[in-house]
Amino acid sequence: MHELSMADAMVKTVLDVAEKNNATEVIEVTIEIGKLTMLNPEQLKFLLDVIVENTLLEGAKINIEEIPVELNCNICEYKGLADMDDSDHYLAIVKCPKCGERNVEITTGRECNVKNIKIEKEEEV
Ligand SMILES: [Zn+2]
Structure with missing residues (x-):
């Protein structure tokens, strides 16, 4: 399952960052x-809610x-939001909404990142 491997990779990334920063708890992840x-x-x-247990x-x-x-x-030369036919979730066809051509350069929409992590750190003594 696509989502499961992504969720797994994301949790690993977050845990890695948290450990490097001596986090005692992760408060928020975006x-x-x-x-x-x-x-x-x-x-x-x-899936994330399940994986993060313990x-x-x-x-x-x-x-x-x-x-x-x-x-x-x-x-x-249109620049902006794509006209996406997402009726079929597994076969996205990206077209220019102005001229209807598929000869386009996709600038955003492929992201899959951990953007922000808020952690709780151990108090320094
Ligand atoms: Zn166009």
């Missing part, structure tokens, strides 16, 4: 998901931000 990744945010959130991330607030698809059209 994740960016581009629409083109075809990840289902609800499913991802659900880790530093348990109880952390997990925010998922969806990044819309934007493009630069190579035909009419």
Whole structure:
């Protein structure tokens, strides 16, 4: 499952950062998901909640931000939001909303990052 491997990788990234910073607890995590990744945010959130059990991330607030698809059209030079037919979730066709061409350069929408991590640190004595 696509979501599961992504969720797993994200939790590893966050835990890695938390450990390097001597975190005692992770309070909040913000994740960016581009629409083109075809990840289902609800499913991802659900999986994350399961994976984080018994880790530093348990109880952390997990925010998922969806990044819309934007493009630069190579035909009419339109720049902006894509016209996406997402009726079929697994086969996204990105087209220029102005001229309808598929000869476009996608500028955003492929993100899959851990954007922000808030941690609690051990008090220095
Ligand atoms: Zn165009």
